[in-house]
Amino acid sequence: MSSRDSFSGRFGIIAAAVGSAIGLGNVWRFPYVCGEYGGGAFLLIYLLCVVLMGLPIMLAEFSIGRRAQSNAYRAFRKLSPAKPWYLIGVMGIVAAFVILSFYSAVGGWTIEYFIRSVSDNMSGDHAQQFKNFIATSYLPLIYQFIFIALSFAIVMLGVKKGIESSSKILMPLLLLLLLILCIRSVTMDGASEGLIFLLKPDFSKITIDSVLCAMGQAFFSLSLGMGCMITYGSYIKRNENLTYIAGMVAGADTLIALLAGIAIFPAAMALGIQPDSGPGLVFITLPGMFEQITGGMVFSTCFFLLLSIAAITSAISLLEVIVSFCVEELHIKRKPATLLVSLCVFLLGTICSLSLGIIPELSLFGKSFFDLMDFSSSNLLLPIGGLFIAIYVGWIMKKRFTARELTEGGVKNYLFIRLFFFLIRYIAPIAIIVVFISRLLRSDL
Numbered sequence: 001m002s003s004r005d006s007f008s009g010r011f012g013i014i015a016a017a018v019g020s021a022i023g024l025g026n027v028w029r030f031p032y033v034c035g036e037y038g039g040g041a042f043l044l045i046y047l048l049c050v051v052l053m054g055l056p057i058m059l060a061e062f063s064i065g066r067r068a069q070s071n072a073y074r075a076f077r078k079l080s081p082a083k084p085w086y087l088i089g090v091m092g093i094v095a096a097f098v099i100l101s102f103y104s105a106v107g108g109w110t111i112e113y114f115i116r117s118v119s120d121n122m123s124g125d126h127a128q129q130f131k132n133f134i135a136t137s138y139l140p141l142i143y144q145f146i147f148i149a150l151s152f153a154i155v156m157l158g159v160k161k162g163i164e165s166s167s168k169i170l171m172p173l174l175l176l177l178l179l180i181l182c183i184r185s186v187t188m189d190g191a192s193e194g195l196i197f198l199l200k201p202d203f204s205k206i207t208i209d210s211v212l213c214a215m216g217q218a219f220f221s222l223s224l225g226m227g228c229m230i231t232y233g234s235y236i237k238r239n240e241n242l243t244y245i246a247g248m249v250a251g252a253d254t255l256i257a258l259l260a261g262i263a264i265f266p267a268a269m270a271l272g273i274q275p276d277s278g279p280g281l282v283f284i285t286l287p288g289m290f291e292q293i294t295g296g297m298v299f300s301t302c303f304f305l306l307l308s309i310a311a312i313t314s315a316i317s318l319l320e321v322i323v324s325f326c327v328e329e330l331h332i333k334r335k336p337a338t339l340l341v342s343l344c345v346f347l348l349g350t351i352c353s354l355s356l357g358i359i360p361e362l363s364l365f366g367k368s369f370f371d372l373m374d375f376s377s378s379n380l381l382l383p384i385g386g387l388f389i390a391i392y393v394g395w396i397m398k399k400r401f402t403a404r405e406l407t408e409g410g411v412k413n414y415l416f417i418r419l420f421f422f423l424i425r426y427i428a429p430i431a432i433i434v435v436f437i438s439r440l441l442r443s444d445l
């Protein structure tokens with residue numbers, strides 16, 4: 001995407017943004033944090049966060065990008081030259097590195113599980129198998145390397161065509177497969193308990209930690225708060241409706257997360273797996289369910305293949321944020337830039353992987369390096385980025401510029417514009433600040 005041309009029409013940009021949003025965040029991270037923080041209550045807060053913060057901030061990012069026609073860093077330099085707002089772009093680059101470090105590890109796990117499915121090597125005690133895999137061998141590093149190498153190759157070849165065509169075909173397939181898994185999951189013996197866990201909010205389980213994590217999960221899953229959607233916004237043509245595109249992306253993303261929840265919790269309960277089993281939840285539950293499906297191996301192969309691809313399309317959107325900064329701002333050529341960035345990601349990623357496995361000493365503040373990267377990116381970096389983006393669009397960027405982005409090719413309704421400004425000026429920033437302060441007041445880390 002070195003020349004700033006547009007995607008091929010509305011569907012192209014939706015496919016690309018959906019490709020970034022839908023990934024491990026929906027199928028791996030959503031169920032595991034939802035399970036850890038109480039199921040239904042978490043889901044409810046998550047949905048609120050998507051509507052009250054996620055959607056307005058996504059629109060804000062699109063507006064900045066389309067107005068400035070550039071990546072996040074340059075956008076703020078162009079729109080507010082003498083001010084340090086460009087630091088949002090810098091923070092986004094840091095966030096992209098941090099996320100990629102653990103994302104690539106989990107991406108590697110999905111590739112490993114794909115290969116296991118193909119070779120029909122998945123029976124036995126799944127929890128133990130997963131533990132053996134991540135905790136006792138160097139194998140995860142090899143798969144992490146493969147995951148990064150695949151993403152690297154696509155970024156180096158230029159992403160546009162790759163993301164567009166893969167998202168167009170593969171996302172609907174992922175949706176279909178998840179639907180089938182949902183049906184199987186809810187029809188297992190003892191499944192209803194899992195459905196109740198996911199859909200019936202138990203308000204006594206709401207703590208400030210669960211609110212912080214639900215908010216962080218919304219930012220993570222929608223790829224917000226780090227400039228990714230600013231860059232995509234710059235590729236959206238003037239005659240396109242930003243609200244429609246943001247609605248489609250957020251809607252598709254939330255649907256996939258919900259389906260992943262419905263596919264996983266009932267099956268987990270039916271198989272006697274605790275919903276708070278942590279990052280391994282999906283990798284323990286689904287293989288158990290595939291065993292109970294006729295032709296499970298075929299389903300398993302397709303599922304982990306599609307999930308690996310969904311993970312790669314998200315990873316390349318993260319890589320692209322860093323690489324385009326190196327190319328457009330530091331004037332490094334695309335190939336060496338991509339190679340250098342991928343190498344750095346692999347180094348950081350290695351520490352993440354090893355901290356869950358053979359070198360558990362790699363920990364800080366009582367958390368493994370993996371958990372620390374996972375926690376700090378979603379629950380700190382992205383919401384802080386989102387906070388500043390909301391403040392920027394709500395209070396700094398001229399209101400008429402934003403209104404123009406929203407109305408051109410889009411909604412001309414006065415009430416809608418007012419609602420947007422209300423959310424972006426007050427609700428989103430205040431909510432983020434309140435959550436942060438309440439969490440800090442509970443002083444223990």
Ligand code: PHE
Nearest residue numbers: 021023024025026220221223
């Ligand atoms: N949204 C992606 C996912 O759900 C992860 C991601 C986060 C991608 C931030 C880009 C930016 O898997």
